[in-house]
Amino acid sequence: MVRLVAAGIGLLVTVAAIGFGVVWFSPAAQDALMRRVVAANVGGNVDVLDEDALHVVLCGTGSPMPDPERAQSCAIVYAGGKVFMIDSGLGGWDRLARFQLPVGGLTGILLTHFHSDHISGIPDIALNSWAAGRRDALALYGPPGVETVAKGFDLAYSLDDGYRIAHHGPEFFSEEGAAYLPIVVDVPSRDSSVTVYDEGGVKVTAFRVSHEPVDPAYGYRIDYKGRSVVFSGDTKKDGNVARFGKDVDVLIHEALADHMVHMLEEGLELRGDRRAKVMHDIPDYHATPVQAAEIANEAGAKLLVYTHIVPRLPNAIAERVFLRGVSDVRSDGVTLGYDGLYLELPADSEKIVEHDLR
Ligand SMILES: [Zn+2]
Ligand SMILES: [Zn+2]
Known part of the structure; x- marks a missing residue:
């Protein structure tokens, strides 16, 4: 034998x-x-286009810190034929392409604020959604200042746009598709939200969060067929996320583990590295994993997903340190987000189906 x-x-x-x-x-x-x-590899992930569900995919769960596993801030939502990205940091396009997600029908990008890790991927998304069939200007929604961001990218990429149109022809790359359409979302008062978009059963609202000196900074909520998702954007612990995230199905909340960042600060200080100052400064405008869990509880969110993970978590032990104390606050309904996490929320149901696109 x-x-x-x-x-x-x-x-x-x-x-x-x-x-x-x-x-x-x-x-x-x-x-x-x-x-x-x-x-x-050239197929398409068309499941996300099913109009009987709200689809949420994380295409970037990292931060400005280099991380081979995580692109910078990037999420994409498919609902009722509309496609919204929430922030567009570096590397997001790479993930969308890798997961074969359709972007030709991109409705717009909802910008929470203008830190580099939330806007640096916009030109890649603009080019690739244009190539995939977007004919009109790319709508950029955001706080006042979004016009400056749009104007800057427009100018910086105007030569490139010209080359693309000349090489492939205006039939393929429409002239209008090269442009950005900045849409300023009115600054809501602290205790109110504003409607950003309301069409075809898809409702997008914006509310204020706390990320000073970045002000205003927004969180967004998207509702569709009885299902909902809230993006905290970058914020320290802010009751507004719970208030406008009341009874939300999925809360995508940023998190920075200050106990880990303090260790980084100490390590850099010991080496005389001036960037210790940055590590010292950043915890005051982000929320810790435990604080995000408290907000999720206050909101009554069914599922809390961590994103904008700081610092980098290279292994299971680091993940455990990151989540220290969370289970004492919230024992269930917590997920550490990752690039490729796809949540499918079937219409008028309670189900949250988790898929891994990696
Ligand atoms: Zn920020
Ligand atoms: Zn950020």
């Missing part, structure tokens, strides 16, 4: 070696393999 198994394994190894040899030396075999790989 042992001899038979050994012979079987030997045969498999021989076949694999011959197969590898054929591909290695034969251009025709290489091309056939390449075509198969391409075919498997």
Whole structure:
């Protein structure tokens, strides 16, 4: 029996070696393999277009700190044929492409504020949604100042836009699609929200959060067919997230583990690295994982998902340190977000179906 198994394994190894040899030396075999790989990678994840659910995908759960596992702030919501991104940091487009998510029908980008890690990916999204079929100007919603961001990107990329249109033709890249359409969302008072968008059953509202000296900074809520998601944006612990996130299905909340960032500060200080000052300063305008859990409880959110994870969590032990104390506050309904987390919320139901697109 042992001899038979050994012979079987030997045969498999021989076949694999011959197969590898054929591909290695034969251009025709290489091309056939390449075509198969391409075919498997140019499909589209069309499940998110099903109009009987609210679909939420995280395409960036990191921060300005370098992190090979996490792109900067990026989320995308599909509902009733509308497509909204919430912030667009560096690397977000890479994730959307990797997960084969459709962007040609992008309705607009909802910007929470204008820190670099929330806007630096906009040009990539603009170009690739344009290539995927967006014909009109890309709508950028945000606090006052969004006109400056739009004007800046417009100017910086005007030469590139010209090259693209000249090379591929205006039939493919429409002139209008090269432009941005900044839409200033009126600054709500602290105790009210404003309607940003209300069409086809999709309602987007904005509310104030606390990220001083960045002010105003917004959180957003999206409601569709009885399902809802709230994005805290960047904020320290703010009761407004609970107030406007009342009974929300999914709360996507930023989190910075101050106990870990203090260790980074100490380490940098010991080396005489001036960036210790940055580590010292940042905890005061972000929320800790425990504080975000308290807000989720106050809101009555069904599921809390952490995003904008600071610092980088390279392994399970770091994740455990990050989440220290959370289970004492909230034992259930907590997920550490990751790039590729896809939450499907079927219409008029209580279900939250979690998919991993990685
Ligand atoms: Zn920020
Ligand atoms: Zn940020």
